[in-house]
Amino acid sequence: MLREKGFTLIEFMVVILVVAILAAVAIPIMRGRVDAAKWSEGKAMAGTVATALRAFAAEEGKDAALTGIAFSSWNDDLGFAEGELTGTYFNDADFTISDFVYGPPLEFTITVGTSADNAPATPDGYTLDNNGDWKEQ
Numbered sequence: 001m002l003r004e005k006g007f008t009l010i011e012f013m014v015v016i017l018v019v020a021i022l023a024a025v026a027i028p029i030m031r032g033r034v035d036a037a038k039w040s041e042g043k044a045m046a047g048t049v050a051t052a053l054r055a056f057a058a059e060e061g062k063d064a065a066l067t068g069i070a071f072s073s074w075n076d077d078l079g080f081a082e083g084e085l086t087g088t089y090f091n092d093a094d095f096t097i098s099d100f101v102y103g104p105p106l107e108f109t110i111t112v113g114t115s116a117d118n119a120p121a122t123p124d125g126y127t128l129d130n131n132g133d134w135k136e137q
Helices: 009-063 071-078
Strands: 095-101 107-112 126-129 134-136
Touching (some): 009 107, 009 126, 071 095
Antiparallel strands (some): 095 107, 107 126
16 A cells, blocks of 8 residues: 655644744743833933933032923933934933932932834833932833
8 A cells, every 4th residue: 555645634733733832922022022122222312311410410510400301391401402312212202300309419310201103012111210220110
């Protein structure tokens, strides 16, 4: 009797099932890594704002005061032009400064949100404080 070589339908279905299970596990993990990579842009920009805040406080001394918390109110004080905090996933409106107190010690909180269409899906935002600590919102 002649035997044909090849896969049976059952073997083929088992392979498809295994691939589907692997995809179901891998896709959410990869999505989280993509969001983490996107957040690195926002965190880097917030770090730049923190450096500018420290320089501003050092130059102004006890008279250091920001006029507001939104980008449009503090960009001139810190030396940022319109659009300088605009990247692929974040824009100027995503950054706010609150709790700015000269002190000493200098205290501030920078909040990074997401308003762009292609911004990371999770989390909703991060805050950076004067100690360099990040907190997820």
